[in-house]
Amino acid sequence: MKKISFLIFFSILIIIFALLFFRSKGSFSSVDSGITEIFQPVGVVFTNASGGIKDFFTNLANIGNLEKENKQLRLKVNDLESKNARMAADIGENESLKRALGFKENSGFQTIAASITFFDPTNARESIMIDKGTKDGIKPGMAATSEGFLIGRVTQVYGDSSQILLISDPLSDVPALIPDISADGLVQGQIGMGITMNQIQQDANLQAGQNVVTSGLGGSYPKGILIGKIENITKKNNSIFQSASVRTQIDFNALERVQVIIN
Amino acid sequence: MAILLDILIFIATLLLQTSLLARFHILGFTPNLMLILVITFVFYKKAYEAYIFAFLAGLVLDTLSAGPFGLHVIIYLLIVFAGTVILNEDQTKLSKLFSMVFATAAASVFYMALWFYLSYSSGSFTASGFLFAIGQITATIIFFAIFMPFLKRFFLWQKRIERA
Numbered sequence: 001m002k003k004i005s006f007l008i009f010f011s012i013l014i015i016i017f018a019l020l021f022f023r024s025k026g027s028f029s030s031v032d033s034g035i036t037e038i039f040q041p042v043g044v045v046f047t048n049a050s051g052g053i054k055d056f057f058t059n060l061a062n063i064g065n066l067e068k069e070n071k072q073l074r075l076k077v078n079d080l081e082s083k084n085a086r087m088a089a090d091i092g093e094n095e096s097l098k099r100a101l102g103f104k105e106n107s108g109f110q111t112i113a114a115s116i117t118f119f120d121p122t123n124a125r126e127s128i129m130i131d132k133g134t135k136d137g138i139k140p141g142m143a144a145t146s147e148g149f150l151i152g153r154v155t156q157v158y159g160d161s162s163q164i165l166l167i168s169d170p171l172s173d174v175p176a177l178i179p180d181i182s183a184d185g186l187v188q189g190q191i192g193m194g195i196t197m198n199q200i201q202q203d204a205n206l207q208a209g210q211n212v213v214t215s216g217l218g219g220s221y222p223k224g225i226l227i228g229k230i231e232n233i234t235k236k237n238n239s240i241f242q243s244a245s246v247r248t249q250i251d252f253n254a255l256e257r258v259q260v261i262i263n
Numbered sequence: 264m265a266i267l268l269d270i271l272i273f274i275a276t277l278l279l280q281t282s283l284l285a286r287f288h289i290l291g292f293t294p295n296l297m298l299i300l301v302i303t304f305v306f307y308k309k310a311y312e313a314y315i316f317a318f319l320a321g322l323v324l325d326t327l328s329a330g331p332f333g334l335h336v337i338i339y340l341l342i343v344f345a346g347t348v349i350l351n352e353d354q355t356k357l358s359k360l361f362s363m364v365f366a367t368a369a370a371s372v373f374y375m376a377l378w379f380y381l382s383y384s385s386g387s388f389t390a391s392g393f394l395f396a397i398g399q400i401t402a403t404i405i406f407f408a409i410f411m412p413f414l415k416r417f418f419l420w421q422k423r424i425e426r427a
Contacts, residue, residue, distance in 0.1 A: 008314055009344040016340070020333050035326045039277065046282035054286045118327050119285030121277075123293040123399060124377050127329035155329070165329055170381045170392070191381055192291055192395035253286050 033158035036117075036129060040161055043117035044131055051256045058254075109222065111145070111259035112136055117161065119253075124191055126169035127152075130258060133160045143214075143221045143261045149250045150174065150214060150225040151258060162260075167227065168195050168252055176227055177215035181205050184215055187227055187246060195228065198243045206233045212246050222261060265425050269312075272417070273320060276300050281327060292398045294406035297324060298373060301339045302366050303411065305346030306357055307418035313343045331380050338376060342369045362411060363404070370403040 062069075114130035132138050134157050142154045144164045152172065156163040167174055167189060174187040176197055183204035185197040197212055210230045216223025228248035235242040280296045297320055304313040321336030328335065346365070350357075378396035382388040 125329040191392035
């Protein structure tokens with residue numbers, strides 16, 4: 001019996017290595033596509049339902065803080081409205097200056113909205129599956145956002161689904177920029193620890209609360225997409241670079257809908 | 264009937280793992296329910312059933328995961344192989360200590376392999392990553408201890424239905 005077990009095991013191992021080989025050559029996409037299409041309809045329903053369940057328990061836990069949060073938000077809205085009014089005047093002036101210089105207009109990003117069907121089952125990898133694929137114009141390498149914040153990049157695309165590698169994944173690298181001080185760096189995920197911005201020049205004047213955006217270097221992400229804000233700074237005198245943790249407004253566990261940038 | 268029940272439990276576990284549990288972390292950790300199910304298949308199912316389940320479950324999870332592709336399949340099959348070598352087929356009386364030790368070893372192999380792959384690929388072996396893997400193993404073992412009796416009853420009930 002144990003000899004048969006050995007035989008079965010090694011036979012399956014050979015099949016697996018053959019699968020890995022053919023997959024690396026790109027010959028397996030139809031199987032992957034088939035698997036995702038089979039489970040996708042149920043996955044969408046369950047993921048949306050689990051989002052509702054999470055919201056219910058989160059709201060229950062936060063009831064005590066609602067009034068305080070409401071007050072803070074009202075103050076913030078008033079402040080933003082007054083800034084908005086000042087900006088409206090600046091926009092008018094900006095437009096007339098552009099016309100005077102013959103400036104070409106930059107259009108905003110064109111996006112496709114998608115729902116999340118599955119999260120990564122391992123918890124150590126940070127990725128999601130969405131319900132849009134090649135049929136919807138999605139291609140590998142496209143950036144994905146949620147509520148205006150960068151969340152990741154499309155890595156695998158099938159007929160009706162795609163996989164997005166989140167920026168909190170340990171193997172994700174996002175060339176980033178702190179516009180306030182024009183400091184470049186690399187935003188990377190840490191296993192179970194969120195996101196940090198590394199390789200920032202030692203003489204950069206980092207401060208908590210500074211915005212971090214995509215720099216567009218390397219062409220992997222469009223320029224100017226908000227990633228988050230600088231939180232805790234790590235600076236060692238004997239090091240070439242400094243680093244900082246980045247706080248994003250996005251709760252990656254609570255994602256429900258994303259926008260994929262298609263141009 | 265038995266195959267249908269196995270498919271249903273597989274789908275339920277897959278959806279729980281990739282939808283519900285992904286949103287509800289316990290102190291930042293998520294137990295690996297599919298791994299628990301594979302281990303239970305090793306204990307209470309025939310060897311070929313456990314192999315087939317491990318292979319198919321691993322293939323689906325590898326497709327839905329960011330990788331490395333093949334990790335789930337290979338580790339799950341290793342678990343089934345180790346189980347079939349150590350145990351006689353179709354164990355219905357299994358000591359709790361042995362099942363806990365086996366589950367701990369299985370979870371450790373899985374998460375250490377994943378941690379090593381991620382650390383090697385990203386070029387940094389961090390203590391936080393190692394501790395995260397330990398946390399994941401602990402969460403899986405705790406869930407295994409809680410749910411093993413229920414899964415055992417389920418599979419023994421399935422056997423009674425098959426015999427009837």
